[in-house]
Amino acid sequence: MPLTATITRSPDWPLQVKAPGTHDWERSATRWLRDLLPARYGSYLTLTRHHALLARHVQLQLQHEMRAVRVALQTSRAELPVLGLGEAAIENTIRMYAVELEQLGRLARGARLVSDALLVGTPAQRRR
Structure with missing residues (x-):
């Protein structure tokens, strides 16, 4: 089965992102990724112009958010009273x-799938 069919059939593939190879799919992918970042990042053109950078930053952002939620969860019983x-x-x-935490996990898996799909065919991906 081709990579495109495999990743878009994953339950983690975002519904807002068109299937790779279809008309305007990269635009839907970058829009979805951009929406995962805080609004202030929208003014950084380098993120919106470079798919790989955007995808990388989204993955880092989600990792940090997950870490923050884990800390909040683990300390709730001691600190909230x-x-x-x-x-x-x-x-x-x-x-x-x-x-x-579940939602962030789903988003992180979706971001990884979208990132992999965006990078297919790029020089970095061919070197793998």
Whole structure:
């Protein structure tokens, strides 16, 4: 099975990104990747002009977000009561962090798939 068919059939392939090889798929991929970054990054033209750089930065951003959510999750029971939060709020916060960690994991897997698809055929990919 070709790489394109394999990655787009993955449950982690983002629905907002067209299948590689279809009309305007790279534009949909870069738009989706750009949307994963904080808005302030939209003004950096070097990110939007270079797919590989954008994909790399998105992956780094998601890794850092996941790390931050893990820390927040691991420290919730010890630190949130000090802030005056009750048990119900703490439990809801822990559930929120767990859901967010799952979502970030899905986004990271999707970003990796999109990144790999964008890099197919580039000199760096051919050297592998």
